[in-house]
Amino acid sequence: MHDGFESRESWPFECLRCLYVWEEDYVVRHLTDDHGNEVDIWLTSGVPVQPPWSGASCPACGAYHLTSFPTGYLARHPELTAAPDPVPLAKVPVVPVNEIDLPAAIRAPLPRRLLIAVGLPVVAFVGYELYQYVLGPAVPHH
Structure with missing residues (x-):
């Protein structure tokens, strides 16, 4: 330079x-x-x-x-x-989080809500795919 x-x-x-x-x-x-x-x-x-x-x-x-x-x-x-x-x-x-009085719906940690919101559809999809794989040839298609 x-x-x-x-x-x-x-x-x-x-x-x-x-x-x-x-x-x-x-x-x-x-x-x-x-x-x-x-x-x-x-x-x-x-x-x-x-x-x-x-x-x-x-x-x-x-x-x-x-x-x-x-x-x-x-x-x-x-x-x-x-x-x-x-x-x-x-x-x-700084006030510790456990000393703040919040309703139970707000206190739910994000990872648990995120796991439910993302996990349930994934479990449903995987369950359906397994069902189709296991019973696929036995189930007649219309």
């Missing part, structure tokens, strides 16, 4: 789950190698990170369903950033 330059970009985001709005600053290194191939390296605090459009998560609730605004949007709309900083995810109290 021999040719290149750096640029600074601020990306404003909004979480579509909790509606938290924030802005992240990036340094983007635009490089070109000897063959003319171009590559961008995204950095946050000097650490290489994924580009903002892939893998960003909400600092308030951890959701990955986000939207971004055009650059400079939050500077023109300061009322969006008036919310206090969220509680970091490490400080959110």
